[in-house]
Amino acid sequence: DTEVTQTPKHLVMGMTNKKSLKCEQHMGHRAMYWYKQKAKKPPELMFVYSYEKLSINESVPSRFSPECPNSSLLNLHLHALQPEDSALYLCASSLGTVTSTDTQYFGPGTRLTVL
Amino acid sequence: EDQVTQSPEALRLQEGESSSLNCSYTVSGLRGLFWYRQDPGKGPEFLFTLYSAGEEKEKERLKATLTKKESFLHITAPKPEDSATYLCAVRSPISSGSARQLTFGSGTQLTVLP
Numbered sequence: 001d002t003e004v005t006q007t008p009k010h011l012v013m014g015m016t017n018k019k020s021l022k023c024e025q026h027m028g029h030r031a032m033y034w035y036k037q038k039a040k041k042p043p044e045l046m047f048v049y050s051y052e053k054l055s056i057n058e059s060v061p062s063r064f065s066p067e068c069p070n071s072s073l074l075n076l077h078l079h080a081l082q083p084e085d086s087a088l089y090l091c092a093s094s095l096g097t098v099t100s101t102d103t104q105y106f107g108p109g110t111r112l113t114v115l
Numbered sequence: 116e117d118q119v120t121q122s123p124e125a126l127r128l129q130e131g132e133s134s135s136l137n138c139s140y141t142v143s144g145l146r147g148l149f150w151y152r153q154d155p156g157k158g159p160e161f162l163f164t165l166y167s168a169g170e171e172k173e174k175e176r177l178k179a180t181l182t183k184k185e186s187f188l189h190i191t192a193p194k195p196e197d198s199a200t201y202l203c204a205v206r207s208p209i210s211s212g213s214a215r216q217l218t219f220g221s222g223t224q225l226t227v228l229p
Contacts, residue, residue, distance in 0.1 A: 002161070042202060042219035043159070056216070090158050103149065104217060106158035 002027065004107035006091050012113045015081060021110050023074040023091030031055075032074040033104065034066060035090040043090055043106075049074060081114045088112075117142040121203050121220035128193055128227050136188040136223045138203030148186050149217065150179050151202040159202055162188075193227045200224045 004025045013019050023032065031050050035043035048056035049068040063085075065077040074091055088109045094102035118141040128134055140148065147166055151159035163172045165181040172179050176197065178189040188201055204217040 004158075006158075040222075042204075042221055045216055048216075088156065088158075092158075103147075103161055103164050105161055106151070109156070109158045111156060 002105045004091055004093055004105055006089075006107040006110050008110060009108065010111045010113075012115065013078065013081065014115050015083075017081075018077070018079045020078065021076040021089055021091075021112075023076075023093075023107055024072055025093045025105075025107075026072055027093065027105070028071075028095070029093035029105075030071060030096050031094045031102065032068060033092040033094075034074070034076050035092065035106075037088045037090055037109070047076075078112075081112075083114050086112055086114045117205060117207050117218040119203055119205055119218050119220035121201075121223050123223060124221065125224045126226070128190075128225070130194055130227055130229050131192045133189070133191045133193070135190070136201055136203075136225070138186040138188070138220055139184060140186070140203075140205045141184075142205050142207045142218070144207050145205060146208060147206045148181055149204045149206070150186070150188055151204065153200045153202055153222070155200075162201075190225070193225075195227045195229050198225055198227045 007022045033048050034046040037043045045058050046060045047066045052068045063080050067075040090109045091107040092104040094104045096102050120139045122137045149164050150162040153159045163179040168183045170181050176191050180187045200222040202222045203220040
């Protein structure tokens with residue numbers, strides 16, 4: 001089973017709202033990722049967690065706050081977003097980060113619209 | 116800096132008309148080349164991982180090959196359900212952190228007409 005789940009599927013929020021995106025995997029993967037994807041563009045890496053610790057932050061604005069409560073869960077907390085933050089937010093996971101065999105498996109994504 | 120270029124940007128085929136998608140890459144120390152399929156509004160679906168020149172992998176109507184500079188995704192006798200965007204990505208060692216990043220190409224949008 002290579003399933004990564006994400007909730008919600010769709011989210012509409014105002015610029016003053018606080019919301020969270022959730023990602024879950026039960027494959028025993030120790031690396032988890034957040035990507036942002038705009039229409040007709042490839043995914044852009046935002047954050048990487050390795051063994052529940054933030055490993056990479058790709059200079060993402062502080063209005064995006066990631067959290068990894070345990071090895072199976074990854075959250076993305078959203079606050080004071082801008083309309084240009086509207087995009088498909090993708091979560092991915094991979095077995096580990098130190099071997100050359102780890103494929104990233106993506107979830108279905110959360111379609112975020114900021115009004 | 117790693118670079119990945121996919122061509123063509125868009126491809127329209129008739130059902131049963133075989134073709135190939137190209138992924139050219141420039142990377143220091145390839146640690147894997149990945150093919151994904153992405154349907155509109157969905158997350159990328161993993162297809163293949165290739166690690167070394169000469170390697171080939173097949174799955175149903177798809178076959179991926181790898182050379183030192185490029186990878187091809189061959190589609191044999193495609194069906195309308197093969198319509199999707201096909202993404203190529205490469206992974207290389209990075210200088211900081213413990214995680215390996217993916218560099219994606221811009222994708223090839225494939226449409227297979229019945």
